[in-house]
Amino acid sequence: MPALIDVHNLDFSFGSGELTQPVLKNVTISINKGEVVLMTGPSGSGKTTFLTIIGGLRQASNGSVKVLDQQLINSTEQVKVKVRQQTGYIFQQHNLLKPLTALQNVSMTLEMHNHMTERERLTQAADMLKAVGLGDRLNYKPEQLSGGQRQRVSIARALVGKPRIVLADEPTASLDKQSGQDAVGILKQLAKELGTTILLVTHDYRILDIADRVVELEDGMIQNA
Template sequence: MSMLIDVRNLDFSFGSGELTLPVLKNVTISIHQGEIVLMTGPSGSGKTTFLTIVGGLRQAFNGSVKVLDQQLINSTEQVKVKVRQQIGFIFQQHNLLKSLTALQNVSMTLEMYNGSSERERLNQAAAMLEAVGLGDRLNYKPDQLSGGQRQRVSIARALVGQPKIVLADEPTASLDKQSGQEAVRILKQLAKESGTAILLVTHDYRILEIADRVVELEDGVIKD
């Protein structure tokens, strides 16, 4: 199994000089294709910061962060954008575009790539929404959907580009138990079908069972 995320000796801190606040200390972790890794830990332990560095959203300077064979430490914006385009993101809030329908929101992922026609994009997006159980909600705007439905749209948006990696930050935080479990169940099922690796940051212990591996982060250090 090939290694999609390979992080070695990553150090990261906010601020500079005397105000330096270390967030991640000597973090080493690797994630393989098709693996589902849950990262847990108390607030302020650096989970989210770790996720933004791996996702190419935040610049780190020390250590080694290889994602899809691209070194992200001291990388250019171009490299990070390229990596981001191959990653599916699921946010704590659904972060859907409220002026667009579910179908259009999912299509936004596909509009970044060349080669497909509008019809192909819409068909692909509709199929994805079908897969997350929203086949009858294609033309609903986020305002007209429930919290769980919105999060499922955002799962569809993250997966429709067939990314090799999905990064999710507290995807169930704003959902009740049932819709939260429904959302991660769908996420897991679709990821397993396509061999997508998932790094999921959460402190929702109700969803631990979906993980292949659980990693605990505390004060910027990975506990064994």
């Protein structure tokens, strides 16, 4: 099976000159289509930096990072935008737009795809919200929803565009155990149905069981690739 994410000898550091702070050292990892990979490790180990490079949010210049067959090392903005548009994101904070309803928030992802009509967008967004168990909360604004519900809306937002990759950064950190497990459970189930690859960074050892593979990052180096 071809690797969707293929990283070779990636080095990355912050700062320059004497203040150079290496964050990622010689990272090599490849993730296949449909795989659910959990990346764990202590704070400061470089997990989040790694995620931002894979997602095309941060420019790296040493090594090779191929995502969806695009080389991201020293890439142009267009290449990165192209990768981002095929990537779903879930953050620790839900980051939903407060003025918009759940339905409108989810539908924002689809507004980037010009070929759809408004009706198609709203139908797909509503279907996705139903899939995450919020079929009865379509027209609620974020502040009318609980923390777990909000995170499920952001999962719906990440998945509705049928992305090939979902990147998640501590998606359960602000949730209690039950909502956290529900949220990642839904995430995994839907991702499997859509054949989406998931790279999830977490401290939360309660959710390790959803992973096909667990990777540990320490001091910028992969311990058990």
